[in-house]
Amino acid sequence: MAKHQDGSGPLTWIAVIFTTCILLFLFQKILWLVVPFMLAFVLYYLISPFTHKLIMAGLSPELAAIGLSGIFLLLAGAWLLVLYPLAIAHAGLWQDDLQRYLLGGTAALEAAVTTLKFKFAFLRNMDMGGDYRQNLLDLSSHFSEKYLGQMITTIAAWLPSLLLAPIITFFLLRDGVRLRKFIISAVPNAYFEKTLYLMRAIDRTARMYFLGLLSLVAIDGSMLCGGLWALGIPAALTLGLLAALLGVIPYLGPLLGCAIALMVTATDLPGNPAMLYWVIGLFALVRVMDDFVFLPYVMGRSMHIHPLLTLLMFFIGEAIAGVSGLILVIPVLGIMMVIGETVEAILSDDRLRVRHTHARRLERVIATGDLTLD
């Protein structure tokens, strides 16, 4: 079996990138189905070690799948039941808080602009977008009437789709092996072993990516929570976890997380601009650690993608499918790479193709052995 040590040729790479773009375009059209499947795969890879433990303890794979998926579904249902009345009861309070933090953030931004204009003469005559304060005030004061209803409608529309995730996870846990055998049974004998290897490689790549992503959220969350708490920022735990979760969205996510933390800092600790720089420093440190230490260590082993190509693919993904493209582009590219390399290995292996032709000819001889034309 080819171990992909030589890498792929340029044609394969072009095909892989082209297919990734097409898939992203298609995925964007059926995002309601792609998102629950992606969540289901994350859940599946997260839960499957526990399934193994239950199976080792003597449970059948079916019972283990039913038990774990059921527990997850119950937890998700209980969480929704608690969250919904809480959201309704606190909606007004949350809107006031949002307005307060937006004003605090705006004030900090204005102070920073004033300081810059005071220190650098060439900035004094420059228009720095003076109406941003008014825009932010408008946004916060009309938030509930303009956006809250829309947000609730969007969440309600996504809910049935998101509830698909645990159901898909259950079937993946219960029938994953059977599904793999079913797919493999359609593969001709000559390509059988290589296809087995391919499916295992795809599974390994997806597992390492999704679990790597979860590990990164956990690492970032711990670092940010710890850092914000050490700096004395209020609600450090909530802010750290929120920023770590937003970090799943490449490039935009960390910026958004940092902006939220800055708004909270500027509002709750007014008159302390040094603290804003500390918060920016903390987020920059986490970003650097992510890019140079954790990301290569946690995900590098699964995704052997050149950093320049990764950057390029992020831009392409964003252009094709927006934020969903940013999130999906790397796992899709990783899986396409494995498929591309294996298909290239199969197509360039003359012996395998000849063996397949030979087998088909033998089958034809058997099928037509007793048929003669007079």
Next chain:
Amino acid sequence: MLRRFLKARSEPANFAALRRIDLFHALNRRELRTLDSLLHHRSYCQDEIIFDEGEDGQAVYFILSGHVLISRQSRPVDGAIAELGPDQSFGEMAMLDDAPRMAQARARDDCRLAVLFRDDFLGLLQSHALIASKLSLALAHMLARRLRDTISRDVV
């Protein structure tokens, strides 16, 4: 008697064939069911190549019916090493290492094979250690027997 009758009735048809395979002798019904969920069943027609010498091995094959010819350097006539029949297995070295296949396997007549992928066997080591250890022991016995046969043949 009724229990034996019910047991025989509830057992899938291919279990009888699997039970006859040397490597699976020590497995009980439940363990065999677990193993069967991982096995791939393939059919090969007469003279079809199963794998080539030098190819990287990823799976071990068990003969359920038919015969398989093992030969060196793709020469089925003068390079033949062995002819294997039902209940025997081949390609076991793939379970142990990533090394290339040492010989070619070709269907002597129409045959049906059960295939265990190496990664599935490695997965068994984690999820069903007892089954994996029984298989490993049976595999070690079989390789020791083959080594002893080879040595005694060389001495003669």
